[in-house]
Amino acid sequence: MKLMKTIAPVAALMALPSLGLAQESVPGTDASTDSIFIFNTLLFLIGGFLVMWMAAGFAMLEAGLVRSKNVTMQLTKNIALFAIAGVMYYLIGYNLMYPLGNWSIGSDETGGYLGAFGAAILEAVGVTREAADDYGYASTGSDFYFQLMFCATTASIVSGTLAERIKLWPFLVFTVVLTGLIYPIQASWKWGGGFLDSQLGFLDFAGSTVVHSVGGWAALAGALILGPRLGKYKDGMVHPILGSNLPLATLGTFILWMGWFGFNGASQLAMGTVGDAADVSRIFANTNTAAAGGAIAALILTQLLYKKVDLTMVLNGALAGLVSITAEPLTPSLGAATLIGAVGGVLVVFAVPFLDKLKIDDVVGAIPVHLFAGIWGTLAVLLTNSDATFTGQLYSILIVGVFVFVVSGLVWLVLKAVMGIRVSEEEEVNGLDKAELGMEAYPEFAKG
Amino acid sequence: MKLIIATIKPFKLEEVREALTEAGVRGMMVTEIKGFGSQSGHTEIYRGAEYAVNFVPKVKLEIVVSSGMADLVVETISKTAKTGKIGDGKIFVLDVEQAVRVRTGETNEDAI
Numbered sequence: 001m002k003l004m005k006t007i008a009p010v011a012a013l014m015a016l017p018s019l020g021l022a023q024e025s026v027p028g029t030d031a032s033t034d035s036i037f038i039f040n041t042l043l044f045l046i047g048g049f050l051v052m053w054m055a056a057g058f059a060m061l062e063a064g065l066v067r068s069k070n071v072t073m074q075l076t077k078n079i080a081l082f083a084i085a086g087v088m089y090y091l092i093g094y095n096l097m098y099p100l101g102n103w104s105i106g107s108d109e110t111g112g113y114l115g116a117f118g119a120a121i122l123e124a125v126g127v128t129r130e131a132a133d134d135y136g137y138a139s140t141g142s143d144f145y146f147q148l149m150f151c152a153t154t155a156s157i158v159s160g161t162l163a164e165r166i167k168l169w170p171f172l173v174f175t176v177v178l179t180g181l182i183y184p185i186q187a188s189w190k191w192g193g194g195f196l197d198s199q200l201g202f203l204d205f206a207g208s209t210v211v212h213s214v215g216g217w218a219a220l221a222g223a224l225i226l227g228p229r230l231g232k233y234k235d236g237m238v239h240p241i242l243g244s245n246l247p248l249a250t251l252g253t254f255i256l257w258m259g260w261f262g263f264n265g266a267s268q269l270a271m272g273t274v275g276d277a278a279d280v281s282r283i284f285a286n287t288n289t290a291a292a293g294g295a296i297a298a299l300i301l302t303q304l305l306y307k308k309v310d311l312t313m314v315l316n317g318a319l320a321g322l323v324s325i326t327a328e329p330l331t332p333s334l335g336a337a338t339l340i341g342a343v344g345g346v347l348v349v350f351a352v353p354f355l356d357k358l359k360i361d362d363v364v365g366a367i368p369v370h371l372f373a374g375i376w377g378t379l380a381v382l383l384t385n386s387d388a389t390f391t392g393q394l395y396s397i398l399i400v401g402v403f404v405f406v407v408s409g410l411v412w413l414v415l416k417a418v419m420g421i422r423v424s425e426e427e428e429v430n431g432l433d434k435a436e437l438g439m440e441a442y443p444e445f446a447k448g
Numbered sequence: 449m450k451l452i453i454a455t456i457k458p459f460k461l462e463e464v465r466e467a468l469t470e471a472g473v474r475g476m477m478v479t480e481i482k483g484f485g486s487q488s489g490h491t492e493i494y495r496g497a498e499y500a501v502n503f504v505p506k507v508k509l510e511i512v513v514s515s516g517m518a519d520l521v522v523e524t525i526s527k528t529a530k531t532g533k534i535g536d537g538k539i540f541v542l543d544v545e546q547a548v549r550v551r552t553g554e555t556n557e558d559a560i
Binding site: 238239240242305306308310312313349352353356365 | 492493494495496497498499
């Protein structure tokens with residue numbers, strides 16, 4: 001079991017009391033250890049399919065916030081990137097992220113920098129206690145499946161920002177690099193027990209930085225190199241381009257909100273003891289209230305600033321609340337979690353027009369939601385978890401940020417030079433659905 | 449015969465239809481349109497940026513009546529569609545040369 005190795009001391013401490021009480025005979029191979037294995041595995045599987053469903057949330061959110069002439073393309077990108085993430089994480093991502101001490105560069109003690117190369121391998125069919133990779137913890141298949149979904153989430157973040165003008169194939173090539181290399185390498189630094197974990201004491205429970213800001217940095221690099229949509233910034237003015245389907249955008253946000261219970265809750269990584277089960281429930285409750293805080297903050301703030309509530313901002317606010325609580329969903333009280341989420345919602349309302357001032361065109365607000373709120377959430381760990389250090393959090397944010405931004409930027413530049421990343425002006429005006437796919441999402445409706 | 453074209457605020461449609469039916473109008477054509485007049489649009493805010501809504505949604509009525517009824521129709525529409533605020537709409541009256549009822553072949557005033 002990959003994770004067990006990195007969190008072994010903590011897990012062992014938590015498991016010991018119950019083991020000691022439950023059995024006297026053969027330590028580590030009895031009904032009580034079985035149930036730990038089974039419940040942990042179950043947590044990964046349930047958490048994993050909840051996070052998988054977030055891919056549907058991203059697809060609906062993005063389909064709703066682009067114009068109708070680009071909806072089919074946005075849906076195509078979403079299902080393609082999810083599939084690519086699945087294969088790339090299997091081929092190289094999993095072992096790069098969880099090298100189990102077999103670092104290609106570095107070591108567990110001095111800090112790991114580059115994980116192991118090789119495809120993921122599952123346990124045998126009908127595996128026995130003795131043959132299981134980590135009988136005291138959970139099945140390898142459940143861990144692989146769960147972690148894969150986080151990798152796919154990272155890729156989903158990028159597609160929304162770059163919507164309505166990026167070509168399909170260069171985007172998918174970037175997804176290959178992101179899910180096979182960029183995401184797993186930086187994730188190994190924390191969750192694989194690499195140098196951010198062992199040397200800096202970085203804390204990121206479910207990935208405000210490791211997942212969300214990574215997607216945000218990759219999206220930001222792409223947006224800068226790709227440029228804004230035609231007509232978005234003209235004569236020193238911002239010209240809003242309205243989304244085509246707010247019911248879909250709202251449905252997508254609710255789906256993401258629900259999926260987040262798996263994202264944060266199952267990141268407890270164990271449910272085999274009373275303490276772990278109770279902690280999972282704490283995380284569910286905190287995750288929910290943070291989203292509520294973010295949504296309410298955006299609701300009130302847009303009313304005050306613009307005299308009318310902006311639904312798209314409220315949707316972004318809920319998501320920002322979720323991202324904000326992701327780095328530490330366990331230790332805050334309900335009140336603290338609500339406030340941490342609310343700050344995320346406030347950030348978004350100011351960050352969206354701020355990006356427009358800089359002429360960075362982010363179609364769905366993924367950079368404010370995932371990058372800005374991700375940074376805030378990572379710093380907010382300091383408020384409720386005394387194990388976190390300011391330098392550990394800050395340096396990790398910067399190191400991950402520089403790595404992802406620079407590498408993503410290079411990949412985008414190479415793609416731009418080799419195959420071009422932007423559709424022609426005419427194709428952009430006609431819509432990517434017709435230009436690149438030859439089909440429309442709503443063929444019987446008026447043009448949007 | 450006269451053709452009366454009126455643009456009104458969409459929410460007034462039902463009220464105007466009722467008043468016209470009471471006044472004896474037996475048919476009308478209704479279209480949802482967008483346009484601008486002296487109101488010339490307004491601004492909204494989307495994701496923190498202001499944008500102009502140049503065309504305002506309106507409802508267009510087209511009614512053909514006998515010349516004797518035209519004044520009553522115009523008066524009824526202007527009375528019922530009026531809110532006193534900008535954007536209440538406009539009414540135009542045009543001459544109609546000919547009318548035919550397709551089913552029976554009746555013409556002109558018999559056809560309307």
